[in-house]
Amino acid sequence: MKRTIALAALALTSSLALAACTDDTASDAPETTTTTTSETATQSSEETGMNDQMGAEGHDHPADGGQPPAGIAAEENPTYPVDTEVVLTADHMPGMEGAEATIAGAFDTTTYSVSYTPTDGGDPVTDHRWVVHEELVDPGQAPLPEGSEVVLDAEHMSGMKGVEATIDYSTDETVYMVDLTVDGMTMTNHKWVTESEIAPAE
Template sequence: MKRTITIAALALTSTLVLSACSDDASDSDNADTVSATATSADNGETHEDTTTAEDGGHDMDHPEDGGPAPEGIVEAVDPTYPVGSEVILTADHMPGMDGAQATISGAFDTTTYSVSYTPVGGGEPITDHRWVVHEELVDPGQAPLSDGAEVVIDAEHMSGMKGATATIDYSTDETVYMVDLTTDDMTMTNHKWVTESEIEPAE
């Protein structure tokens, strides 16, 4: 009788131990699933952050192909960086741009402006957008325009820009360039615009 009770007790103990192991494994699996889900969510947020460029604290959506130079703009006769030159960008117009290698796809002599505006169709105001050239403004008159002047933009560097009323923040008459560049997050051709002071020669 004593032997029968002992065997029964051992069987019960074994069952409880196996059950506990199963619960632990299940909990571990659940933890792994939660961890994987959290990691996936974190990765999603990081991806969104790195592929969204910002200007003045606001999202931007530059097209991959910036298209041709605006009509009427004058090509630079003897630019520091001729078309085809390999350069390093020092501008930070968008994440990944500063330090990126680029190829000059156009060099022009014009007046180039930083502008602030509210996108057509609504949205948060864009401040200090660099850059818009004189030839991308509607009936701008004689260049250069004064700081604080109101203008209408005739360029679509990003959604809501074309047709927007903007204020000139400041201007420069240095040579301005279109560039082709590739970063970890994007490939762009004819990106408009980068000024000469935002470029360094490639090593």
């Protein structure tokens, strides 16, 4: 009789222990989910901040291009003066070709296409248009010949500043900074668009 009571007590104790484990597991689940959701929200917020700074997905350019580089000369009589509404024919990034833009600055300088490998481990960039002579480190006299090795002092894209680059070709066209909206992202002082990449607005 005592053995039967002992066995019954043991069975009851085991059941309670199992129930307690089950309760602990169930109560942990929402906490884990909450933590994961919080971490995801934080990551999403960080990514949003990065996108605000460097541009929307597919547009690795800052939303604000900043001031023109020191020493660059303003174009005295540009075809498209500041505040002129224009249409872009350049295709430097998705959604740019055909976009309406406003001229934010017009400059008289030598402008280069360059190729380089970003310092942040990104894929090699070829025919990046554009950097101006004043965005090169100690470049010497303009224009630099095709194939010249230079160091970039521009930061139009991540991993660009301080990188070694090769001059692909150059132009002495008037070069412009523009304000535009591409795929819902507004960019101010976007650098650079040459005169042949601009058309009058209708």
